[in-house]
Amino acid sequence: MINYTVSISNAAAHLIDVRLDVAQPDPEGQVLRLPNWIPGSYMIRDFSRNIVSVMASQGVEPITLTKLDKSTWQAPPGLTSLSVEYRIYAWDLSVRSAHVDNTHAFFNGTSIFLCVQGQDQEAQQVRFERPVHEAAQLFQLATTLKAIDTDTDGYGLYQAQNYDELIDHPVEQGTFKRLHFDACGIPHEIILTGACHFDEQRVIDDLTRICEHEIRFFGEPAPVDRYLFMVMVVGEGYGGLEHRASTALMITRENLPVIGESATSDLYLNFLGLCSHEYFHTWNVKRIKPARFVPFELNQESYTELLWFFEGMTSYYDDLVLVRAGLIDEERYLQLVANTLTRIQRGPGRLTQTVTASSFDAWHKFYKQDENSPNAIVSYYAKGALIALCLDALLRKHSQDEVTLDTLMRKLWDRWLESGKGLEEDEPQKLASQLLGQDLSGFFNRVLYTTDELPVAEALLSLGIKLDWRARNSATDTGNVTRSGAQNADASDQSKAAVDAKATVQPWLGANFDDAPGGVKLLQVFSGGSAEKAGMAAGDILIAMNGLSVNKADVANHLARHANLGEISIHFFRLGQLHNAQLALEPAPEDTSMLEIVDSDRLKQWLSGGRKEA
Known part of the structure; x- marks a missing residue:
């Protein structure tokens, strides 16, 4: 058995101390290695760079470890025992690594546990000691590791x-x-670190509905004995990372529901969607996973084209679960779909990179985005979710609702329960064809291996929704939803604005920007847009339009006011040097989705998850 002891003697310096004891080291020279990445986050993070010091001994006799590479060490041959003491700097406030101070300690095992090569299949024990500082006397410890002998604080x-x-x-x-709450008889906990005041019972009730729906979706019993939502509440930050019986989440206080408010804010909806997404991963990626991840090779990149499936399918279901669990209505759900459609349509990268290439290259492109990323890459999360929608619609249409995407996911779960094997790169496609009894290779070749536009309009229409496109009417406009036959006088303000925008299209800069001293800073310049044609680039500081000073709030007004001129002069700084150019006042592209409910019965059939009665 491999034994670790984790202690924190200097939290103010953000240090974690680990002792590793190996009773039977490899006689040829025991190799120790720290992972270079963490499953679920596909980027080499070099956790070993945070190791401050390493010392080794056999009994009381010091020994020297030989460093083989950035994250690998080897002990001398012939040892009868091996102890290694090492110190880790932990000051990365994220869900991926480790963060320690006098208020709390959070860490992932990939950041602190050296792997004993050749003995990684042996049982591993770890003792967590209470941190050595006054505030820690009130600390508790939470994890889903199996407890063997712990005190009341964990x-x-x-x-x-x-x-x-x-x-x-x-x-x-x-x-x-x-x-605390139970879902289908399974104990669940939510722990929240950081000051927060919110409607606790509402969070419990809503997460109970999400978890019970997803457990029943795949079938009881759940694959865990208990589950833990680990929530870090911060002033600024957002994200999540799945684990086999828990998830680490980072949110702001505004993501939590206010006591006494019954409405679901967009920020709280984001939190529910995040919880739904990470919980769905309990089945889809933590157990059903790419064959290329079995086993994980954590010292180097593991390439797969299947992230469109594992993240895309999960992204499709995370919001779908919310409407099926009764937490949002049809129109609120369709607004989320509209947001995704708009997000993909506004990225020129969808015409450059396939979704499978996005998955394969996630290590150095999706996880290392820069100012040109919107022009060069597409999200396998968002496009994968739209592919899932198209596939669901296709299966339903050609089987008269007898076969759906739900059928495919449950079959994959049954397969995993039987074999525990990972999915080969083309296995989801083959199973979908098998379930439908039709060759779907044409569909999959189009959506996975080309940059052709997705057949999403056809898919939505078969589900009772008409898709149209229009120009944006503001910087925050991400699309709208209406019902067939609704009068403009009764429509929402957003729908009225959409009608107006369709009739009168305003010019568009063709760039994302933010306020900067003296003007606005261009963050991203879109391919083929007016800013690019005028010679502007990301990082430029735009200071004047048609001779007038400009800030973030002014840009749209300047463009609209001078729309009849065809072009205007602009002045901007690049690397401290002033430039001037002519900016063509071109209409904004029609890249904002409009969804219209045209068949309510068909829509309900889809959103309820129902199959056609035999």
Whole structure:
């Protein structure tokens, strides 16, 4: 058995101390390695760069480890025991790494546990000691590792069956808020670190509905004995990372519901969608996973084209679960679909990169985005979700609702329960064709391996929704939803604005920008847009339009006021040098989605998850 001891003696310096004891080291020279990436986040993060010091011994005798590469060490041959003490700097406030101070401690196993090569399938034990500072006397420890011998606050001895399990249970220590609920008989907890005041019962009720729906979707019993939502509440930040029996989340206080408010704010809806997404991963990616991830090779990139499936399908279901669980209505859900459609349509990268290439190149493109990324890449999350929608519609249409995407997901789960094997790169496509009894290779070749526009309009129409496109009417406009036959006088303000925007299209700069001293800074310049044609680039500081000073709020007004001129003069700084150019006042592209409900019965059939009665 491999044994670790984790202690924190200097939280103010953000340091974690780890002792590793190997009773039977490899006689040829034990190799130790720290992962270079964490499953679920496809980027080399070089966690070993945070190792401050390493010392090794056999009993009381010091020994020297030989460093083989940036994250690998080897002990001398012939040892009868091996102890390694190392110190880790932990000051990365994210869901991916480790963060320690006097208020709390959070860490993932990939950041702190050296892997004992050749013994990674052995049982692994870890003892967590209470941090050594006054505030820590009130700390509790939360993790989904199996407790062996712990005190009432959670400190003590834990065990994992192997190294892969050890690193898949993050740990939080602190004076966090703890909420409890059961879903389909499985204990669930929510811990929230950071000051927050919110409607706790509403969060419990809403997450219960999400979790119970997803458990029943795949079929009881759930694949976990208990589940933990680990929530870091911060002033600024957002994200999540899935684990086999827990998820680490980062949100702002505004993402939590206000006491006494019954409406669901957009920010709270984002939180529910994030929880739904990460919980769905309990099945789809933590268990059903690419064959190329079995086993994980955490010292180097593991390339797969299947992230369109694992993240795209999960992104499709995360919001769909919310409407099926009764947390939002049809129109609120369709607004989320409209947002995704608009997001993809506004990215020129959809015409440059296929969704499978986006998955394969995630390591150095999607996770390392720069100012040109909108022109060069497409999101396998968002486009994958639209592919899932198209596939669901296709299966329903050609089977008269007997076969749906739900059918495919449940079949894949049954397959995993039987074999535990990972999915080959073309396996979802083959199974979909098999279930339908038709060759779907033409569909999959188009949506996965070309940059052709997705057949999403046809798919939505078969589900009772008409899709049209218009120009945006403001910087925050991401689309709208209406019902067939609704009068403009009764429509929402957003729908009225959409009608006006369709009739009168205003000029568009062709860039994303933000306020900067003296003007606005261009963050991203879109291919083929007016800013690019005028010679502007990301990083430029636009200071004047038609001789008038400009700030972020002024840009749209300047463009609209001078629309009849055809072009205007602009002045901007690049690298401290002033430039002037002519900016063509071109109409904004029709890249904003308009969804119209034209068949309410068909829509209900889809959103309820129902199949046609035999």
